Amino acid sequence: MLVVALDPPVREKGRRKTSLLVEELDKYVSGYKIGLPFLIKHGRRGIRELRKSTEKPIIVDLKLADIGDVMAEVLRHLARLGVDAVIAHAFTGYTGALEDLSKASMATGVGLIIVVSMSHRGSEEYIDRHVDEFLELAARIRAKGVVAPATRPRVIRHVREVLGDTVEIYSPGIGIQGAEPGSALCAGANYEIVGRLITRSGNPGETARAIREMQLERWLKCRG
């Protein structure tokens, strides 16, 4: 139920090596998410090393939003590095975009997770006006999951109502961005994504353990 976003600030030096961080975190988490800052800093070699240091799922969050050819090419390459899923935007549409990406996803077995809403306020300007269309699209391409932010629990509940248990819901926005651990799970998410709260902690393993406990406690309360 806890996915850790491992992205480092690109300029920061002397941080824990990713493999050491993963060693501390591995027993508390369901998987890892890495994005552009990780890719720029560590390159594909960094992804390979992360793959060697854990058997938990690795989700690559480049928020793909390009034409189909380019996205499929990127996905096929990530497949060879052993990643488990990629995150793509819905707003580039089906024809010539997610259509091609989903074919590459099925051919390689790399899962596709689709952004249907984001955690920042600007998500309401355009993205959130299309949530229902994006959910139809997610169903059409048989997405493994969707991203819906913990900062907007109403959207999470809506996703769960519309798509039932056919997709996993991943929720960023816990911690620094304002939502409390467990709150997205209570709204219907499967996974809460936590980044800096854990990776910038003096004791990441202990922080991850404590967040899991908070998640469980809140979840048990809202279910009961």
Added chain:
Amino acid sequence: MLVVALDPPVREKGRRKTSLLVEELDKYVSGYKIGLPFLIKHGRRGIRELRKSTEKPIIVDLKLADIGDVMAEVLRHLARLGVDAVIAHAFTGYTGALEDLSKASMATGVGLIIVVSMSHRGSEEYIDRHVDEFLELAARIRAKGVVAPATRPRVIRHVREVLGDTVEIYSPGIGIQGAEPGSALCAGANYEIVGRLITRSGNPGETARAIREMQLERWLKCRG
């Protein structure tokens, strides 16, 4: 008027080295565009090497579409590698997204180019329904340029009408994707972006020269 997209197929081996390709192309082109396939294959070292091999503008096209913090972080890192501009989507909105990216752009001098329409058919599903809002947004954040596809000249003409000469227009979609060299310039674009037609040619320098000639010829005709 000609920008070359240098992205290599990630898996292809034994291609010309980027620096050799650039040496052949440099006198015919206005700049270079690189994206995720380039970044995955060559890493930040590849960007540094490209920077060393040309004084022409380097545009990094990651089609940024993340929360503001992440996009600003990526832009600041690319600034240190000497890139001249980045391409971002308009879709993520202003507040907490392009707002932060444009501040980082002004602070670093790295230009911001905003996607207002794309070359694939799926662009009509969501993106193209917001073109006018995206143009307002581009003006608001003082974007250096916008991306509008050669495959949709009507959109290019519309951008030019609405924003006048306050922005540069970059047009992908020439060549493999169907539009003819010069056609986007005639509709009002400043730059046509050409990729595979040049990079997969047996003689990239000669192909670039020939495309420039086709651009000029068509442009002179449509202006006359």
